[in-house]
Amino acid sequence: MKEAIINHAQSAKQFNTDEARVNWHDETLWMVRSKRDKAAKSVEEWETLRSLASSVKEHTLSNLNEYLIEFEKQANKNGVKVYWAADAKEHNEIVLKIINEEKISKVVKSKSMLTEECHLNKYLEQNGIEVVDTDLGERIVQFRKEIPSHIVLPAIHLKKSDVSETFNQYLGTEKNNTDPQYLTSAARVHLREKFLSSEVAITGVNFAIAETGAVVVCTNEGNADMGVHAARVHIASMGIEKIIPKANHLGIFLRLLARSATGQPITTYSSHYHRAREGASMHIVIVDNGRSRQLANENFRNSLKCIRCGACFNTCPVYRRSSGHSYHNAIAGPIGSVLAPNMDKQKNYDLPFASTLCGSCTNVCPVKINLHEQLWKWRQLLTEEGYVSVGKKMMMKIMAFVLSYPLLYQIAGKSARFALTYFPFMLKIKKINPWYVNREMPQAPKQSFTSWYIQHKK
Amino acid sequence: MTVGLFIPCYIDQFYPQVGIASLELLEKLGCRVVFPTKQTCCGQPMANSGFDHLSEGCNKNFVNNFEGIEYIVCPSGSCTLHIKEHLHYKEKEQEAERIRNNVYELSEFLVDVLQVKNVQAKFPYKVGFHSSCHGQRGLHLSSMSETMQPAFSKPEFLLNMVDGIEISHTERVDECCGFGGTFSVFEEAVSARMGKDRVAAHQKNNVSYITGVDMSCLMHLEGILKRQRSDIKVMHFAEILNHG
Ligand code: SF4
Numbered sequence: 001m002k003e004a005i006i007n008h009a010q011s012a013k014q015f016n017t018d019e020a021r022v023n024w025h026d027e028t029l030w031m032v033r034s035k036r037d038k039a040a041k042s043v044e045e046w047e048t049l050r051s052l053a054s055s056v057k058e059h060t061l062s063n064l065n066e067y068l069i070e071f072e073k074q075a076n077k078n079g080v081k082v083y084w085a086a087d088a089k090e091h092n093e094i095v096l097k098i099i100n101e102e103k104i105s106k107v108v109k110s111k112s113m114l115t116e117e118c119h120l121n122k123y124l125e126q127n128g129i130e131v132v133d134t135d136l137g138e139r140i141v142q143f144r145k146e147i148p149s150h151i152v153l154p155a156i157h158l159k160k161s162d163v164s165e166t167f168n169q170y171l172g173t174e175k176n177n178t179d180p181q182y183l184t185s186a187a188r189v190h191l192r193e194k195f196l197s198s199e200v201a202i203t204g205v206n207f208a209i210a211e212t213g214a215v216v217v218c219t220n221e222g223n224a225d226m227g228v229h230a231a232r233v234h235i236a237s238m239g240i241e242k243i244i245p246k247a248n249h250l251g252i253f254l255r256l257l258a259r260s261a262t263g264q265p266i267t268t269y270s271s272h273y274h275r276a277r278e279g280a281s282m283h284i285v286i287v288d289n290g291r292s293r294q295l296a297n298e299n300f301r302n303s304l305k306c307i308r309c310g311a312c313f314n315t316c317p318v319y320r321r322s323s324g325h326s327y328h329n330a331i332a333g334p335i336g337s338v339l340a341p342n343m344d345k346q347k348n349y350d351l352p353f354a355s356t357l358c359g360s361c362t363n364v365c366p367v368k369i370n371l372h373e374q375l376w377k378w379r380q381l382l383t384e385e386g387y388v389s390v391g392k393k394m395m396m397k398i399m400a401f402v403l404s405y406p407l408l409y410q411i412a413g414k415s416a417r418f419a420l421t422y423f424p425f426m427l428k429i430k431k432i433n434p435w436y437v438n439r440e441m442p443q444a445p446k447q448s449f450t451s452w453y454i455q456h457k458k
Numbered sequence: 459m460t461v462g463l464f465i466p467c468y469i470d471q472f473y474p475q476v477g478i479a480s481l482e483l484l485e486k487l488g489c490r491v492v493f494p495t496k497q498t499c500c501g502q503p504m505a506n507s508g509f510d511h512l513s514e515g516c517n518k519n520f521v522n523n524f525e526g527i528e529y530i531v532c533p534s535g536s537c538t539l540h541i542k543e544h545l546h547y548k549e550k551e552q553e554a555e556r557i558r559n560n561v562y563e564l565s566e567f568l569v570d571v572l573q574v575k576n577v578q579a580k581f582p583y584k585v586g587f588h589s590s591c592h593g594q595r596g597l598h599l600s601s602m603s604e605t606m607q608p609a610f611s612k613p614e615f616l617l618n619m620v621d622g623i624e625i626s627h628t629e630r631v632d633e634c635c636g637f638g639g640t641f642s643v644f645e646e647a648v649s650a651r652m653g654k655d656r657v658a659a660h661q662k663n664n665v666s667y668i669t670g671v672d673m674s675c676l677m678h679l680e681g682i683l684k685r686q687r688s689d690i691k692v693m694h695f696a697e698i699l700n701h702g
Contacts, residue, residue, distance in 0.1 A: 013647035022651065030630065037603065046606050315604065317634045321648050354645065356638030356652075357506065359595035363604035376506070383508030392644075396504050400512035403467070403504075406496035406519065434643040438650035439681025442472040449470045449477035453493050457481075 008354040012322035026320040033314040035263025054368040057305035067210040074213025078275040088118035110224035111135040112204025116330040134223040149324025152310035201227030205238035218267040241304040256366035260309040305367040312361035334361035349387035352378035462527035467499040479700040480533040494523035502540035530561040535593020538563040565613040580702035582622030586665035589632040590672035628659035637678035
């Protein structure tokens, strides 16, 4: 029957074979979560800010059509060309067309999860265009032909030694030199050359302001600015949900974003792009790619409030111990698990189950997305639509049947059948009983509570 | 005051002593306790696995068992939360709604309804408190490390009334233990790893017991402790409040 193509549980199991790496991954991200806590606690009105951010997004999503049109109008006034893409394919074609019209073959790109989602790099490369990711972490994973494992910290699954090996292979750095200073300066030299020789800069968009037609890009490395200022063409790709109504609202989000992401008060660079400088051009591609479908679904619409801070990743005890690649999706973590099934149920139906529903994600989310409730809801919808294995379905049906009838339950309880129902694989055989691999089984007492009660109290 | 005791199926089958302790404790505190013997399960294991649509039989049975009982009290945060959020029964929807609004996890019942000021219990041990997510983040039995609110904890408020007890907290005070119902078998590797990390955090504090409001989390931690041949035992907080 249906099995997810690569399943989260299997990949996570693989990741867990290297205990030291799991320790390190978990602790590194926990440190980021702790920094977030500290930064958030330093803002007295933190919870108010979260509510504000959530309601601004709520309002915007309810009036998205109007704000998008206003944004386009203002951007046009600024001399910016605006394009509309229904899906990833259209987005990629539009970008390629702009590049081709300018007769350019080299592109630099700063961080953009949307272009990851659209597999833009692969598409451009197939069409003879060289694309260089200029965010350091993204450049590292690009060399390794991997996808980012985290939306804010794309190479967080790698250790210094992995980076050293990769740079040795692609940039000719000394073998086994793991000095971060040495490695980053090698990357800097390499990227400088790319910045200078590229004529197109692609950036993502953190916020698009309807009132002014401007886009705002937040980075720590300044690579978006570097790219845009050196190139004569700037293409900014954004999802339809990036809109905020007014420049005034930006303060709410900028205060929340970096604090939630890394515990910094603000990203090093918050760059505002209104229009192209003289002799250059600016293009904005507005992409739907499934978002309007998500918007139409009341269960999941508020997932579009996401500002991609990554806080839900850092706090997620499952993410920290399974790593981003287990989620086989451009966006991993709790929000990835909410967004991915909307894109492709068959490929991603395992993801809403990659959670204990502990609710920590919901608590850290700066725009108050009820992530764990949406994961629960996806479980119901996917299961009802048949995205479930035969074994699991069988087990649940037997359980539901036994538990519906008190007498059956009592009889079953007395025999091993209850145990087999409740813990499908009650047997002490590691191969067929996952529980028993790392845990002892609970000991069955002589008497259930019910029979004790009947004997003593009735 | 009549209290209907709702005992989750895994407590009924594997940890009857928790049911007994809850019942005795409530009686000591002056409640008239009834235990509808035809109860089975709240349906949560199915619902959290995506099979809420199969929980009709469980729901019907639940409503029929607890119909008309003033307060429904349960020594599990997780099962209480499930009933609060998901109990529906078309034929008696009004009663289902009344039950949803009158079901309490044991510690919240003791603190909020009975307003217990002291318990006659003694437990001279160092005890690590495990904060179960559904009780904490779902029912708000205590403050949460992620949000900015003054610190409080209903179960610990009660435990602090016990003679001789020393309560300890771990680093990452409210990280999930990784049980997660069927998550514990379908995502075995991550589940076990999370449990081991929780156990290690408590071991650092040299505790003799780990306690909490949810026996399911404790069962998971117990499985790991036993595999490691650790001396640390798990004990539901009702057992401690009812001790000695
Ligand atoms: S869902 Fe919330 S916490 Fe997660 S990345 Fe988006 S904004 Fe941040």
